[in-house]
Amino acid sequence: MTEMISETKQNGISSEAIEQLESVFKAYNETTNRMYQSYQQLQSEVVRLRQELEHKNEQLERKSRLAALGEMAAGMAHEIRNPLGGMQLYASLLMRDLAPQSSQYGWAMKISKGIQNMDLIVNDILTFTQDQACEKECIPFGSLLSSVLDYIRPRITDKHIAMDESGVDSRLRVRVDGPMMQRVLTNLILNAVEACGEGGVVRIRAAESREDPEYRIRISVADTGSGIPPELMGRIFDPFFTTKDTGTGLGLAIVHRLVDCHGGLITVTNTENGGAMFTIQLP
Structure with missing residues (x-):
């Protein structure tokens, strides 16, 4: 031109x-x-x-x-x-x-x-x-987490697991059904404790997120275990599926159900340093 x-x-x-x-x-x-x-x-x-x-x-x-x-x-x-x-x-x-x-x-x-x-x-x-009746109320996440950790403290102590809560926003409030979310966190943290083995670390993160406009809250529980084999990722939330010698295989299926009841989303990935990380996103 x-x-x-x-x-x-x-x-x-x-x-x-x-x-x-x-x-x-x-x-x-x-x-x-x-x-x-x-x-x-x-x-x-x-x-x-x-x-x-x-x-x-x-x-x-x-x-x-x-x-x-x-x-x-x-x-x-x-x-x-x-x-x-x-x-x-x-x-x-x-x-x-x-x-x-x-x-x-x-x-x-x-x-x-x-x-x-x-x-x-x-x-x-x-x-x-x-069908679960989800009765939501605004709760400080810190008090919710403290109740869960107090309940499972003996299991954590027996395995000499270190709990890293540095990524938890102390001001965070979540609108959830308290007993339901306690069961979700209890299950995820106990799974992480078992995956870590003696002397492992369980890292808990909870804060507001702007990555997805549909979900305001992001909560994650990560362990330092060996992670989840890629071929099992798609089945990890299926009922009656388990890689353990004991258990019914319903724990994570119930977790998925309860998170879904909140209108939330739960996913699992393997971390770069090994170990698995479960992430919950809530509206």
Whole structure:
């Protein structure tokens, strides 16, 4: 375009016409640049929306799968609970009629304890499958965390685990259902303690976040363990899935359910230094 203007000057065109021509070319260039920038922005938005759609589809698929599984599990839980009540009654009658010093009394006590453990499992299944009434209130996160840590302190002490709470905003207040969020934090921190092993570190972070306008609060629990194998990442919140020798595999499934009840999001990643990090985002 510059060459065309130079040629125009050589042909004796008036300076006023040349200025008008330069203005036209300048406006054309600016318009072209704006159109290109709009195109780039549109491309980025298409990529973002496609990723968001894939994420929503994954969530929908998971909810459909869990709904079917939950319906089946709820039916099983009720069928199991009915005979458990009778078994517990007969075990109690045996313990009442036996001398506390006898070996039979000890056997009856073990039976009773086993029934109680089975009942706890049934309760977990029902917690996972039933609709949860989320009664939110504004709570200082620090007091919520202190209650959880006080409750699990013996487990932390036994394994000589160091708790790093330096990333917790002392002024942070969260709008949550207190008992539900206590259960979420208890489960995540205990999992982190077990993953660390002797002398590990559990890092807890909690603060307001502006990374996503949909979620105002970000809470994370990270450990210094070996992390989660990539092939298991997609199953970590599935009910009855566990890599432990003990447990029902319902802990993280219930955590996911309770966070979802708050309108929140929970994800898991492996940290750069090894170990896993669970991140909760809340509105």
